Amino acid sequence: MRIRTALIPVALLAAAAAGGIGWSQSTPSLNARMAGDISPVHDPAIQKQGDTYYLFSTSQEHEGKGLIHVRTSKDLANWTRAAPVFAAMPGWAREAVPGTRGIWAPDISRTGGEYRLYYSVSTFGKNRSAIGLATSPSLEKPVWTDKGAVMRSDSRDDFNAIDPNVFDDAEGRQWMVFGSFWTGIKMVRLDPATGMRSAEDGRIHSLARRRSPGAVEAPFVIRRGGYYYLFVSFDFCCRGAKSSYYTVVGRSEAPTGPYRDREGRDMMDGGGFPVLHASLDDTGRFVGPGHPAILAESGRHFIVYHAYDVQKDGAPTLRIQPLGWSSDGWPVAL
Numbered sequence: 001m002r003i004r005t006a007l008i009p010v011a012l013l014a015a016a017a018a019g020g021i022g023w024s025q026s027t028p029s030l031n032a033r034m035a036g037d038i039s040p041v042h043d044p045a046i047q048k049q050g051d052t053y054y055l056f057s058t059s060q061e062h063e064g065k066g067l068i069h070v071r072t073s074k075d076l077a078n079w080t081r082a083a084p085v086f087a088a089m090p091g092w093a094r095e096a097v098p099g100t101r102g103i104w105a106p107d108i109s110r111t112g113g114e115y116r117l118y119y120s121v122s123t124f125g126k127n128r129s130a131i132g133l134a135t136s137p138s139l140e141k142p143v144w145t146d147k148g149a150v151m152r153s154d155s156r157d158d159f160n161a162i163d164p165n166v167f168d169d170a171e172g173r174q175w176m177v178f179g180s181f182w183t184g185i186k187m188v189r190l191d192p193a194t195g196m197r198s199a200e201d202g203r204i205h206s207l208a209r210r211r212s213p214g215a216v217e218a219p220f221v222i223r224r225g226g227y228y229y230l231f232v233s234f235d236f237c238c239r240g241a242k243s244s245y246y247t248v249v250g251r252s253e254a255p256t257g258p259y260r261d262r263e264g265r266d267m268m269d270g271g272g273f274p275v276l277h278a279s280l281d282d283t284g285r286f287v288g289p290g291h292p293a294i295l296a297e298s299g300r301h302f303i304v305y306h307a308y309d310v311q312k313d314g315a316p317t318l319r320i321q322p323l324g325w326s327s328d329g330w331p332v333a334l
Contacts, residue, residue: 030302030320036079037071038318039309042238043105043163043218043291046304047115049139053295055079055304055318056117060102061089067103068119076302076320083142085117085134090146093121096130105163105218105291111174115139116195118150118176120162127153127160127182133195150196151178151188158183159204163291166190167221169228169255177207177230180217184209184268185232187256205256208232208267218247218291222301225329227251230259230267231275231303233290240314243288247305248272249331262330275333276305285311289319301325303333 042058055071063069066084073079086103094100104120114135122129131151136142153161160180168174174192179185185208189198207230210216218233229251235244250259250267258266265271276289286307295302301323308314322334 030077030322033077034079034318034320035077036073037081038079039312039315041069041071041306041318042316044304044306044318045106045108045117045293046295047108047110047139048295048297049115052140054082054108054139056085056106056108057306057318058102058104058106059084062101068106068117071318079318085119085142085144086146089121090132090148092146092148093130093132096149096152097121097123097128099123107165107293109166111166111192111195113137115142116166117144118164118166118195120164122160122162126155127157128155129153129161131161131164131176131178135195147195150190151176159186163218165220165293166195167223167228167255168192170223173255175221175255177219177221179208179219181214184214184216185219185230206268207257207259208250208272210234210270220292220294221255222294222296224301224325227253227329228255228259229331230257231292231294232267232272233292234272237288237290239288240308241287241310243308243314245288245290245307246274246278247276247290247292247303248274251329262328273330275331276303278307280333281307285309286317286319287314294323295320301331303331 045056053073059067059069068085070082071079107118117134130149133147134144136144151161160182164178174190177187187205189201191198215235220231231249237245250261252259261271262273278287289307292305303323306316309317324332324334
């Protein structure tokens, strides 16, 4: 899908107006109040326990301070660093993916009285990758137990087992979406009792893809109003101020798809309705907005993502915006 950048704000603001969302230029900006330890943040995942928000993000060994960095906040605006999930790389991960030097793209959820943190192990540009799982009974005083690999891929596969996100469907089944480049976004069924892959359904479903170079990754699915919404990121991250990342969405009445955008284009053919794009930042300061997580709280939604700060040498920085909905049921970042 090719998008003329100048047209994106018009399309999105028209959708907001059509939906009577109540957005205006005078609405206080959460991002304008963002402070504390908000950079470097890549690939954020978020969960609330009690009155505290917990943010998990990608980490590299050379950054120090452990692996899978954690931050906390009471108000979504002021963030403080907490203890990391791992002091060092799990042994199984280093063996499964030789050369790995970091843990990427965590996903956090709560199932069966425990918090489940899925995470990615890989090396840049290769699909010898794995998705692992760690659990804890609490986030306030976490005791993380690593459960090992949930999903793996290698050069024999046409997918890349990174960027996990877990969700439940309307029938109580649990799914994990994942994928980066190669043949796009995939999905497998999980066993809610264990958090591992389902023994009764081993199929790998295809949800979204793009033509070569196949720049689609970072899936996140939510269920709202009879639809499943699939958010993904297009184009290229991790290039600082030159990053071209942006985020789109499609929806389906079934968790397995097909997912289509607002114009009816199938996401398996590169479709996607834009939600985040550098052209939507009036200041021109933040580029490459992507790898979102959606926080649902008391009937409201927030889109949590990273973008690159051109005023700070392209530093990856935490960003959060309210998510509104148009009258025809499409999300708009406000």
